[in-house]
Amino acid sequence: MPIRTVMKANEAAAWAAKLARPKVIAAFPITPSTLIPEKISEFVADGELDAEFIKVESEHSAISACVGASAAGVRTFTATASQGLALMHEILFIAAGMRLPIVMAIGNRALSAPINIWNDWQDTISERDSGWLQFYAENNQEALDLILMAFKIAEDERVLLPAMVGFDAFILTHTVEPVEIPDQEAVDEFLGEYKPKHAYLDPAKPVTQGSLAFPAYYMEARYTLWEANENAKKVIDEVFAEFEKRFGRKYRKIEEYRTDDAEIIFVTMGSLAGTVKEYVDSLREKGIKAGAAKLTVYRPFPTEEVRELAKKAKVLALLEKNVTFSVGGALFQDFSRALINQEERPILVDFILGLGGRDVTFRELDQVLEISRKALAGEKFEEVNWIGLRKEIL
């Protein structure tokens, strides 16, 4: 029987890792994801998880050890956040380029300077071009489920890409919520054993991994990454469907909420989606035609789903906890790309909010609504809006 209990997202991530039975976990503790390696080291020490837990001296070493382990041919897991992820930067590209299906849990946190340990998505968004698949969890249950599914998607022979699962720092990592822990047998049946056909070390059959490629080969190697990302879209749908069949929880690349007949749709990711759904309910009570949409999958970017979503609304309000300088937010850039050649497209309004743990409440969302309604009415509006900015101290 699945156990229903309460736990933090960090614990949920550790449990997901335990259920997936990785053979190697290499991690360095960093706030807010510290609890993940702590909990996993407990599992390993207590004999509940038969794995090698490698204590490393930095995140650069952690991901390097993971690359080595995965190249040797075993299921591998790690966890980090913020500056730790940034320190992994160079090896992230190596993991993706070598097509090693490592899964990483991330407590999404702001990047320095100034030092800030609280939530926004700048860390993972900054690594969006590394070739890793990116998932964003709305709550602790999703953190657990998405990590399990990330293993299955990453290890699929059509994909073979590493995957990161992000969940908001403190809002999820340190908050207890009801979480259902699936049965070990059910997870074993769902995931199966990882048996790589491409990358494994066997003295009887030596191979060269991560070798040098001259200009005549490099571009083709990179193109195979592009193809794998495209293939992942189909695989993600299949795995989401299978997960729903087995465990009863439904996932979509873009989850829509009350979007039928909506004029304004609030688009966001992560835990903010919960607040936005509540807000949409409150607007519907007042008779305002609003809807919400949440990206569960950010890489590969769900272009087709975005185009479907765009047909339903007149204004898409993009709520983002990250900044791409001169552009606005990363979602704004991606949505613009997805919609630019479409005949009919909604107005895109970008909102940067909640940076470095700044609260996003109904008061901030009221400002979002006000600007979105201006755009809807055809009045002048700013394309990029910083919500909750304390202009008086500037």
Place this chain on the structure above:
Amino acid sequence: MAESPFKAEIERVQREYSEKMTPGAIVYIPGSSVINKTGSWRVFMPEFHREKCVRCYLCYVYCPEPAIYLDEENYPVFDYDYCKGCGICANECPAEAIVMVRETK
């Protein structure tokens, strides 16, 4: 110059080396490095004086490539296809039988 003992291996790799892109650009046929001839990187080349050689093998042991092998009489033979001209052999040689000279063609 004696023929490289790796000749057969080089030919095998050149014959078998697949040009098809693999996942992660993994090279499934080992020994692909032999077709990457590093001798073209060289500026100075080791010049061998057989009459001074005491057959101590130090050059053979220290060559990092390894681009030195021994002939039937245990004299060193330099494989200029892979010798990068680092000069370690000349530095280690106690008999000064190896001299680094600027490569001219």
